[in-house]
Amino acid sequence: MTTRRSTLWAVSASLVWPAAALATQAGRAPKASASATVWPQALLVPGGVARLPLGAAPERPVVTVQASGGTAQVPVLVIGAPQQWTAVVGIPLAAAPGKASVTVKEPDGQKRQLSYTVADKKYVEQRLTVAPGTVDLSPENQARYERERDHQAGVMATFSEPIPDAFSQGAQLLMQVPTQGRQSSSFGLRRVFNGQSRNPHSGMDIAAPTGTPIVAPMPGQVIDVGDYFFNGNTIWLDHGGGLLTMYCHLSRTDVKVGDRVKTGEPLGAIGATGRVTGPHLHWGVMLNRTMVDPALFIS
Numbered sequence: 001m002t003t004r005r006s007t008l009w010a011v012s013a014s015l016v017w018p019a020a021a022l023a024t025q026a027g028r029a030p031k032a033s034a035s036a037t038v039w040p041q042a043l044l045v046p047g048g049v050a051r052l053p054l055g056a057a058p059e060r061p062v063v064t065v066q067a068s069g070g071t072a073q074v075p076v077l078v079i080g081a082p083q084q085w086t087a088v089v090g091i092p093l094a095a096a097p098g099k100a101s102v103t104v105k106e107p108d109g110q111k112r113q114l115s116y117t118v119a120d121k122k123y124v125e126q127r128l129t130v131a132p133g134t135v136d137l138s139p140e141n142q143a144r145y146e147r148e149r150d151h152q153a154g155v156m157a158t159f160s161e162p163i164p165d166a167f168s169q170g171a172q173l174l175m176q177v178p179t180q181g182r183q184s185s186s187f188g189l190r191r192v193f194n195g196q197s198r199n200p201h202s203g204m205d206i207a208a209p210t211g212t213p214i215v216a217p218m219p220g221q222v223i224d225v226g227d228y229f230f231n232g233n234t235i236w237l238d239h240g241g242g243l244l245t246m247y248c249h250l251s252r253t254d255v256k257v258g259d260r261v262k263t264g265e266p267l268g269a270i271g272a273t274g275r276v277t278g279p280h281l282h283w284g285v286m287l288n289r290t291m292v293d294p295a296l297f298i299s
Contacts, residue, residue: 039174040088040296045121047093047188047200047293052114054078054085054104061085062105063114065288068092075159076102076288077241079173088173088243090287091118093188093200123188123200141229148228155224155236155244156289162240163219163260175217175297176263178247179270179281181208187293202291203246203284210251210279212270216261217245217297225253231282232274235267246284249274 042051054061059082064073069092077088089102097120101113137145184207190200220237223244227233233250251271255261272279285294 037299039172039299040292043293043296044091044116045119046091046095046097047121047123047202047291048091049287049292049296050087050089050091050100050116052087052089052102052116054080054087054114056083057085057107058082059107061087061107063087063089063102064105065089065100065102068094068290073103074157074288075242077162077243079162079241087114088287089116090290090292092290093202121188123190125190125192126185127192145229148226151226152224152228156286158223158236158238158244159242160221160238160240162243163221163238173218173243173297174299175245175285175294176215177206177298178217178245178267178283179206179208179212179214181206181212181270181281183207184278184280187295203248203282204294205280205282206270207278207280208270210269210271212279212281214247214250214267214269214281215264216267217263219262220245220260222255222257222259222261225255225257228274230275232276233268233271234274237261237267242286242288244286246282246286248282248284249276249280251279 038051040049042049044050054063060078063076063078065076066072067074078085079088080086087102091100095118097118099115100118101115104112104114183204185201185205187202187204188200216237218239220239222235223238224234224236231248233253235247235250235253235255237245239245247267249271250268250273253268254266255268261267270279270281283294285292285297
């Protein structure tokens with residue numbers, strides 16, 4: 001993970017969480033009727049999600065997309081049934097506006113390109129002041145960060161078979177909000193720490209007192225639990241097919257690697273570990289090794 005993917009509590013925010021209106025804030029997909037809405041909602045912008053119909057096939061097609069910033073092909077989540085398969089593609093925050101595509105390999109071995117168009121989106125900028133040692137790292141902390149970055153790169157490469165309970169509604173991947181609190185920072189925020197520009201905010205921050213419970217938003221398996229320099233106490237869940245979720249800055253963790261959890265089961269509690277300015281949960285959602293907007297997965 002990048003050096004600046006950890007999160008901070010922005011005390012000036014005032015949105016109340018949970019609230020259905022969050023899914024329709026600026027830049028989000030327009031609200032649809034309950035009968036028409038599917039999750040995740042499609043939003044073809046950097047940090048959004050593309051839903052690409054693949055048609056009917058007796059077996060699940062294999063879909064790949066070029067990794068952000070590289071040439072390697074990474075697998076894409078495919079959901080549905082033989083009557084209709086859908087590729088659910090995470091669009092990198094660094095994606096340039098314009099044409100993009102995935103490669104579809106049919107069960108008979110034939111390959112085809114499936115294109116979509118990414119629209120431009122401007123995210124707001126936030127300037128924050130933090131302890132100098134968390135921006136300009138000492139050699140010891142830099143070495144620690146690099147070890148942790150390499151470890152978590154392996155975690156983020158996880159691709160497993162979809163967990164049946166998580167995909168019981170076919171093309172519906174609706175998530176429960178993992179904690180009660182106030183949305184204190186939104187996805188995609190461009191941050192400047194002590195005057196130095198860093199990567200955009202790759203998750204959603206929910207501010208609440210230390211000790212506030214955090215629960216699983218959908219069924220999954222714990223694939224990583226650790227204490228990291230930027231992210232503090234962190235849990236990763238694998239929901240299958242390259243759909244992962246991340247929970248950072250926890251005061252405690254109540255699960256271990258290998259545990260399977262159901263929707264609403266406890267994971268840990270909100271804290272202020274790692275690089276933070278106050279207690280909050282940083283909640284991240286990943287598709288095909290790309291962080292995407294969690295708001296697209298909630299009602």
